[in-house]
Amino acid sequence: MRSLLGSSPLPPNEARILMAHVLKKHYQLSRSALLSRDDMALDAEALKEWQSLENKRSEGEPIAYLLGKRGFHNIELYVAPGVLIPRPETELLVEIGLNEIARLDCTSDSQPQLLDLGTGSGAIALAIAHAAPQALVTATDQSAEALEIAKINLKELGLEERVRLIPGSWYEPLDQLGFDIILSNPPYIAGQDPHLNQGDLRFEPISALTDHATGLTCLESIISGAKEHLNPNGLIAVEHGFDQSEAVISLMKAAGLREVKAHLDLAGHHRVASGRK
DSSP: OHHHHHHOSSOHHHHHHHHHHHHHHHHOOOTTHHHHTTTOOOOHHHHHHHHHHHHHHHTTOOHHHHHTEEEETTEEEEOOTTSOOOOGGGHHHHHHHHHHHHHHHHHOSSOOEEEEESOTTTHHHHHHHHHOTTOEEEEEESOHHHHHHHHHHHHHTTOTTTEEEEESSTTTTOOOOOEEEEEEOOOOBOTTOGGGGSGGGGTSOGGGTBOSSSSOHHHHHHHHTHHHHEEEEEEEEEEOOTTOHHHHHHHHHHTTOEEEEEEEOTTSOEEEEEEEO
8 A cells, every 4th residue: 555655646645535535445444544554455446446546536537526525514425526516615605604594593483594596415505404403494406416416415414304405497496485595606607717627627517617608697697586585684695706706796786685795715705795685
């Protein structure tokens, strides 16, 4: 094992992550075995898997897809090429949602109703349901493949009774109005953005990354429909690109939302905009 890691073309931290995955899958060994048993030889089956993972990662395939999982806001999610890989900056949306749920708990006797538009793997919806058992969560997505992955995560986390998954685009499939909170991380990369051909984005579903236009069309649809679907004083918060804050703030004001705010992510970029009905 030591020689395999030493000769790998991958960055050392990536090689160790993939080797730890092989050790756990084939030998039920923890990551500490990378040190305590570094002279261990892999059997033929484990060696074949290591070589496959090493080759795929060398070609750029995201580690999250190779492992089939990604941690996000205190939960672990199954991920596959049919969904975006949850990213740390999206945890800002979760925190905004949880803060609003805490505020509602102090001012209302009813269960907070939250809507997650374009749920993908279910990251936002499930992280909030996991952290706030009092909330009832509805999540939509037009991708059947994404919803199947979200269903797996829903079952694994035991949240079936509090999260409802609905197939369809944005608000279109909803059979109710009157949400207290709407959250969304929609496709916001412009169609001609060169980043779509770089890094992990090359392997993620294109329909979840870009609107194939300016990057603002999905955001505009979500924002323009917010007032119709929010309860009085209800909150909407959307993730957007680092250079789209001014445009999204303008969309919210044009839609008649109040208390419109920009929110910074951990890198200091304006990443989320919010407003109230």
